[in-house]
Amino acid sequence: MDLSLLYYVLQGLAGFIAFVTIWGWLPLDNWWVRGVEFPRIQIMVLGIIAWVGMLVFFSEWELWQWILFVVLSGTLAFQLRMVLPYTKLWKKEVQKAKDKPEGQAHQIKIMVSNVLTPNDETQKLVDLVKQKQPDILITLESDKKWEQALQQVESDYPYTVKVPLDNLYGMHLYSKLELIDPEVKYLMIDDIPSIHTQLRLQGGRVIWLYCLHPMPPSPTEADKSTTRDAELLMVGKHIKENDQTVILAGDLNDVAWSKTTRRFQRISGLLDPRIGRHFINTFHVKYPFLRWALDHIFHSACFTVVDIQRMPSVGSDHFPVMTTLQYEPEEASKQEGNAPTVQAEDIQETDNKIEEGKKEGEKVSEEHRQDQRSFG
Numbered sequence: 034m035d036l037s038l039l040y041y042v043l044q045g046l047a048g049f050i051a052f053v054t055i056w057g058w059l060p061l062d063n064w065w066v067r068g069v070e071f072p073r074i075q076i077m078v079l080g081i082i083a084w085v086g087m088l089v090f091f092s093e094w095e096l097w098q099w100i101l102f103v104v105l106s107g108t109l110a111f112q113l114r115m116v117l118p119y120t121k122l123w124k125k126e127v128q129k130a131k132d133k134p135e136g137q138a139h140q141i142k143i144m145v146s147n148v149l150t151p152n153d154e155t156q157k158l159v160d161l162v163k164q165k166q167p168d169i170l171i172t173l174e175s176d177k178k179w180e181q182a183l184q185q186v187e188s189d190y191p192y193t194v195k196v197p198l199d200n201l202y203g204m205h206l207y208s209k210l211e212l213i214d215p216e217v218k219y220l221m222i223d224d225i226p227s228i229h230t231q232l233r234l235q236g237g238r239v240i241w242l243y244c245l246h247p248m249p250p251s252p253t254e255a256d257k258s259t260t261r262d263a264e265l266l267m268v269g270k271h272i273k274e275n276d277q278t279v280i281l282a283g284d285l286n287d288v289a290w291s292k293t294t295r296r297f298q299r300i301s302g303l304l305d306p307r308i309g310r311h312f313i314n315t316f317h318v319k320y321p322f323l324r325w326a327l328d329h330i331f332h333s334a335c336f337t338v339v340d341i342q343r344m345p346s347v348g349s350d351h352f353p354v355m356t357t358l359q360y361e362p363e364e365a366s367k368q369e370g371n372a373p374t375v376q377a378e379d380i381q382e383t384d385n386k387i388e389e390g391k392k393e394g395e396k397v398s399e400e401h402r403q404d405q406r407s408f409g
Contacts, residue, residue, distance in 0.1 A: 039090055044098070047105040050076060054108035062257040062389075064250035070291040071325050073115050074312070078108040094149070115290040119326075120309045125309030126371045130337040130359035139236040139360040140339055141210070145328050146353035147173040147246075147284045147315075150201050154348030155182035156216075161344060162186050165355060170207040171233075171347040173246045173284045180205060196226045198403075204228060206244055212238060220267055221260040221394035222248060224401055227268075234360055240333070241279040243256060243268055248397070249286030260397060261286055262293040263390020266383045269301035271272075279303060280358070282330040284351065289326055293386075299375040300383050303331035306338045306356065313343055315352045330356045334368035337361045 053076060066382065068078075080099060092104075105187055130138070131308040144167035146158055159182060162170055170190065172179060177197045181341050183205065187193065190207035194215045197203050202225045206215070213217055215230035228244040250258035272279050281303060289305060298305065307313055307326070314324035328351060330341075340355035346352055 036090065039055045039086075042088065043083055044084040044101065044227060046079060047087060047101050050083055051101070051104045051108045054111060059303055059336050062250070062259045064252060064256060064258065064263070067250050067258045067291070072323065073112055073288070073290055074314075074325065075114050075322065076114040076244070077109065079107065080331040107171075110129075114135050119289065119310070119312050121310065123309045123369075126368075127304050127308070127332075127336070127338045128364060129296065129305040130339045131361065133359075139234055139238070140357055141168050141360070142168040142279075142342070142355060142357045143171070143233060143280065143282055143330060144353055144355045145171045145173070145282050145284070145330065146344075146347060147181045147328060147349055147351035148175050148179055149348065149349035150174045150176050150179075150199065150203070152348045153178075155179060157345075157347040158353070159183065159185050160351065161347060165344070166236065167355060168209045169242070169282075170205075171228075171282055172205045172207075173203075174201050175205045179203070183207065187282060194228050196228070198224065198226070200224055202226065202246055204244060204246060206230070206242075206328065210234065212242075221264045221390050221399070222396075223398040227264070227283075231259070236360065238278075238360060238362075240280065241272070243272075243279065243281040243283075245281065245283040245285060247286055255397065257393060258287075258293070259386070259393040263387045263394070265293060265297045266300060267390070268382055268388050269297040269303070269385070272301045274302065277333060278333045279334070280330065280332045281354075283330050286327055289329065295330075296379055296383065298331065299373045299379050301331070302334075302369070302372045302375075304334055304336075304372055305331055306358075308343050310338075310341065313341060313354055315343060315354055317350050318346050318352060319350065327351065329352050330354070331360060333365070334372065335362040335365040336361060337364055337368075 051068050057065045063405050086282045129251040176199045178196045192208040192212040196217055204226050206228050209234040213231035215227050219283040230242050232242045235240050247261040248255045314326050336358040339359050344353035344355055
């Protein structure tokens with residue numbers, strides 16, 4: 034390759050990486066700003082290529098090239114700081130579960146699967162559930178078709194909450210463990226549900242389970258991330274104020290390193306079992322280089338991790354995720370210190386975002402009602 038062309042390519046790539054990183058710092062909720070939070074792994078990889086390439090191939094540096102290299106180094110350091118916690122190079126936020134005698138290890142296996150409503154390969158998920166036998170199965174984007182298909186496993190799951198919808202926000206919860214007073218709530222938008230329930234663990238301890246699937250910021254769905262951010266922060270604030278023992282799971286349509294998800298952790302005090310372990314990139318199944326983690330699980334400090342892994346494809350654009358936690362209340366005091374510390378501005382920013390989310394939710398709900406009337 035002509036070295037002059039290589040110089041242009043590396044400089045252009047360096048400029049692009051610096052631009053999209055700084056662009057993502059804008060204090061706006063618009064999808065075209067918040068969207069750059071998703072591909073941090075990809076941005077980091079391209080940034081490393083540009084950084085190494087400039088060091089190797091540039092021999093005579095002009096002032097503006099030095100400036101570009103310094104800016105690239107700073108933005109690359111930022112991207113690394115966001116991504117590295119989800120590798121083995123970082124301290125684990127949640128400890129590995131201790132080996133305990135059978136009958137004393139109170140474990141809970143949770144499978145989360147965004148099934149993709151138009152996906153007709155329903156038997157793949159049914160077979161996976163039969164094979165893995167999770168204690169809790171949470172399906173997202175599930176409609177009547179999926180509800181009928183999952184009747185094959187219902188004999189193993191005496192407790193269910195079913196919200197079949199054809200708007201890509203249907204949700205089903207199947208549980209081998211007792212659900213206590215489950216509720217379906219519409220926190221921000223009239224036709225986007227969440228499930229809130231108490232759950233009795235094997236040893237008798239009652240905890241809370243929250244299943245969420247807020248609307249993402251994208252050109253085809255929400256113009257802004259406001260309702261998504263507000264829903265997550267509203268639940269996080271509720272958890273903290275009520276001092277609940279919690280597992281929260283679902284497709285949050287956000288990545289773990291976004292400013293909202295990190296604030297949610299600080300507000301709620303919940304832990305992320307992926308930190309210090311590995312990425313669980315669940316979306317998009319068909320594009321290996323363009324994958325990031327949209328399906329999450331967070332939990333209180335009284336749980337440790339037995340296992341967390343991505344499951345085989347079930348025909349959706351998301352991979353399912355299986356997480357096995359162990360209830361170890363004796364570890365809570367040790368692990369609570371691993372939770373991110375709430376900052377002074379987090380409380381005010383959370384309250385502001387919740388109010389903004391309610392207003393935006395009313396607007397979006399009215400738009401959905403008008404669309405239904407038009408098609409009706």
